[in-house]
Amino acid sequence: DAKTTQPNSMESNEEEPVHLPCNHSTISGTDYIHWYRQLPSQGPEYVIHGLTSNVNNRMASLAIAEDRKSSTLILHRATLRDAAVYYCILRVGQNFVFGPGTRLSVLP
């Protein structure tokens, strides 16, 4: 019942920026946009979240469209360790509901 759509997979070259898109056209005014990533053989890891304004932290930046119907996770300089499945999530009720995410491959 995920309310977001993401590309199945993307590729990036090492040390280049990566822009991971997410569409959430049914977003409501109180929905926060969350991003998580899951490295192989590990549990998901929190990356960033935001409501309306763009957000930055040590891991990434989150750019939110003015109408909030889409967002983009930006990794400024991809490394091999950033290869993972990236999930864009809107909370369903109060729950974290995951879709299939985007599998990011980083090429050396």
Next chain:
Amino acid sequence: ETGVTQTPRHLVMGMTNKKSLKCEQHLGHNAMYWYKQSAKKPLELMFVYSLEERVENNSVPSRFSPECPNSSHLFLHLHTLQPEDSALYLCASSQSRALNTEAFFGQGTRLTVV
């Protein structure tokens, strides 16, 4: 290290066995979650506890039985499982169920039912 610890990391059990998965967090969080991740499928939310009370049970078969004895610990008791229950079981916690809180996940228990 997320502050959420799951044990064991790997478990192999027969269909007639009874086993338990353990999750522990000392982050002071009030909400805890069990998820199941089967091969090549998205995470499926199984159970949600808030302030030690179960608030969500997403049509999970009764052979899975959760327990939350206190705010720091969450168990998943398993009995008479089927091979299709083999999966990665993930525990998570969050400060609360407020929409702006983030979840912290453990590394999971890889369960194989034989």
